[in-house]
Structure formats: structure tokens, C-alpha cells
Amino acid sequence: MRQPVATISLIALGFAVTVFGIVPRASAQETPVEEQIVDAFQTLFGKHPGQRVNHAKGIVAEGSFKASPDAAGLTRAAHFQAGTVPVTVRFSNATGVPNIPDGDPNANPHGLAVKFSLPDGSETDIVINSLHFFPVATPAEFRDLLLAVAASKPDSPKPTKLEEFVSKHPAVAKAGATVRTPESFATEQYFGINAFGFTNKAGETSFIRYVAEPLAGVKYLAPEDAAKRAPDYLSEDLKARLAKAPVQFRLLAQVAAAGDPITDATIPWPEDRKRVELGVLTITAPAADNEEAAKSLLFLPGNVTDGVAPSDDPLIAVRDASYAVSFSRRSE
Numbered sequence: 001m002r003q004p005v006a007t008i009s010l011i012a013l014g015f016a017v018t019v020f021g022i023v024p025r026a027s028a029q030e031t032p033v034e035e036q037i038v039d040a041f042q043t044l045f046g047k048h049p050g051q052r053v054n055h056a057k058g059i060v061a062e063g064s065f066k067a068s069p070d071a072a073g074l075t076r077a078a079h080f081q082a083g084t085v086p087v088t089v090r091f092s093n094a095t096g097v098p099n100i101p102d103g104d105p106n107a108n109p110h111g112l113a114v115k116f117s118l119p120d121g122s123e124t125d126i127v128i129n130s131l132h133f134f135p136v137a138t139p140a141e142f143r144d145l146l147l148a149v150a151a152s153k154p155d156s157p158k159p160t161k162l163e164e165f166v167s168k169h170p171a172v173a174k175a176g177a178t179v180r181t182p183e184s185f186a187t188e189q190y191f192g193i194n195a196f197g198f199t200n201k202a203g204e205t206s207f208i209r210y211v212a213e214p215l216a217g218v219k220y221l222a223p224e225d226a227a228k229r230a231p232d233y234l235s236e237d238l239k240a241r242l243a244k245a246p247v248q249f250r251l252l253a254q255v256a257a258a259g260d261p262i263t264d265a266t267i268p269w270p271e272d273r274k275r276v277e278l279g280v281l282t283i284t285a286p287a288a289d290n291e292e293a294a295k296s297l298l299f300l301p302g303n304v305t306d307g308v309a310p311s312d313d314p315l316i317a318v319r320d321a322s323y324a325v326s327f328s329r330r331s332e
């Protein structure tokens with residue numbers, strides 16, 4: 001059965017419907033949009049000291065990335081040249097609720113953040129999730145969506161602020177319909193959503209979006225099965241898998257064709273666009289101390305290296321800024 005639009009849109013962003021409440025403060029327009037967004041997350045999910053304001057629950061693991069021979073044709077970035085580099089990854093549930101049950105529909109979309117350690121001692125990140133595309137195109141719209149959710153309670157007069165927002169932004173419901181509860185973090189597909197420019201040694205630039213495909217295959221749970229799973233089944237499953245064998249993903253670059261929208265994250269590129277294999281991510285062991293590792297890690301989509309550059313998609317810079325605000329608040 002189809003879910004009502006409002007529910008789909010909540011799931012799209014992983015909003016826990018039980019924690020709505022506080023009306024945004026009147027001076028919200030005066031603060032930078034990245035802070036307004038972080039405030040809105042905390043309004044929705046409550047304040048949880050030491051935790052991320054979104055994707056609070058997760059599991060950190062270690063591994064490596066082996067570049068494929070085709071990657072260097074697209075980009076001169078160090079981690080995409082022949083060879084293997086160490087990585088630290090973090091799988092996560094959506095929402096700022098640190099103990100959200102993994103089978104809760106609001107735990108979708110799930111996240112995969114990857115930090116590559118480069119030969120020169122620097123690091124570069126990829127931060128991707130299971131939504132196939134984003135519900136809104138601009139940071140201001142994202143703020144407004146969060147505020148619309150915050151202002152819409154079960155007993156709010158109809159149409160609610162959220163219903164009004166969704167009726168004017170059709171990508172919200174469409175994006176929400178792309179996520180399902182995975183059988184495992186290792187059987188989920190993760191999408192970069194925002195476009196990045198890749199420049200190769202010849203100076204040729206193409207725009208790409210990352211996709212991570214699980215070697216174990218894409219497998220989801222029926223909603224009734226998801227509801228019956230143990231609250232931490234995803235991290236328990238990952239640890240059990242890693243005790244037996246590595247967990248692997250193929251990292252791909254979907255390459256834009258001329259005319260494909262680069263700056264609008266609500267518009268997926270056609271399925272038949274060329275996909276170049278960048279390499280294989282091999283995850284071997286959970287972090288020795290998950291809490292400590294998660295606390296010190298800051299993954300930033302704009303933390304790129306030579307050969308990769310953020311596109312003009314306006315979400316990227318505000319993502320960077322809001323992740324930094326969240327990091328600073330969780331480090332207090």
C-alpha cells in the first residue's frame with residue numbers, strides 16, 4: 001500500500017516523527033543558513049551532547065581502496081591512480097536520534113562516509129547515502145523543509161506546513177520513495193547525489209556522481225521484517241560479516257553527458273549514462289572503539305584533493321559548513 005505523501009517525505013530525510021515540536025526562533029533569518037539548518041535538526045531530534053545532529057547512529061570500520069585501471073582516465077587524484085590506499089569508513093542511520101532502532105523507517109536513508117589516507121599524508125572524503133537523489137535543490141529550501149516538518153504535528157490544521165511544502169516541491173516525495181530498509185549495511189547501494197568535477201592528467205574535466213555498489217548484492221527487508229529486527233541489527237550484522245570475510249563495494253563514477261544538470265541534486269541523470277569503475281572498497285574490521293572513532297572523525301563532502309573539485313551545486317558548500325557547525329557543537 002502506498003504511504004501518504006507526508007510520511008514518505010519524512011522518511012526521505014529520516015525525520016523521527018515523535019520528536020517534532022519547537023517553533024523556530026524569530027531571529028532565524030539573521031543567522032547563516034548552515035546554522036539555521038543545524039538548529040532545525042536539533043529542533044527535530046532533540047539535543048544529544050557529543051552526537052552528530054544527523055546520522056547520529058553509526059559504525060566505524062577500517063579497510064582499503066584499490067583503484068581500477070580506468071579511474072586514472074577520468075581523474076589525476078592520488079587515490080584513483082594504480083595502487084591501494086587505507087580508508088576509514090562510517091556507516092550510519094539517518095536522524096539525530098543516537099538510539100533509533102535500525103529497522104525504523106526513519107533510519108533511512110543510510111549513510112556511507114569514506115576517508116581516504118593519501119600517500120602524501122593528506123586525507124580526502126566521500127560522503128554518500130542511500131537516497132538516489134535529493135528532495136530539494138538549495139540550502140534555503142532544505143532549511144524550509146526542516147522548518148515545515150518542525151511546524152507540522154499530527155494534530156496541526158490541514159494542510160500542514162509540510163503538506164504545503166511537499167505540494168510545491170514534488171522531488172520530496174519522489175526522493176523519499178527511493179529508500180528502503182536494507183538487510184545489511186553491506187547490501188545497500190549508496191549515491192553521491194551532488195556532482196563533482198574530475199580532471200585528468202591531460203587537463204580534461206568531466207562531471208561525475210559517485211555510486212557505491214555492494215559486491216554482496218542489493219538486498220532489502222520487507223517493512224514487516226524490518227520492524228521485527230533487533231534495534232542494532234545493522235551494526236551487529238556488519239561485525240559478524242567482518243569476523244568472517246571483508247565487505248566490499250565497487251565505487252563507480254556516473255559521468256554526466258552534455259546538458260545534464262550539474263547543479264540540481266533533485267534531478268537524477270539517466271540510468272544509461274556511462275559508469276566508470278573507480279575501484280573497490282574493501283572493509284576489513286570494525287574500529288576498536290566505535291564511540292571514540294566516531295567522535296573524532298569529521299567527514300566533509302568538499303574535502304577533495306587535486307583532480308577532484310566540487311561542482312557549483314549549492315548544496316556542497318553548505319553541507320561542508322553545516323557539518324563543521326555540527327562537529328563544533330558535538331565537540332563541546
Ligand code: HEM
Nearest residue numbers: 052054055090111112113128129192193315322323326327
Ligand atoms: C544541504 C544538504 C545537507 C545538509 C545541510 C546536511 C547536513 C548534515 C549534517 C549537519 C551532518 C552531521 C555532520 C557531523 O556532525 O559530522 C550530516 C551527516 C551526514 N550526511 Fe548530510 N546533509 C546534507 C545533504 C546530504 C547528502 C546529499 C548526503 C549524501 C549524498 C548526505 C550524507 C550524510 C552522511 C553519510 C552523514 C554522516 C557522516 C558521518 O558518518 O560522519 N547529506 N549531514
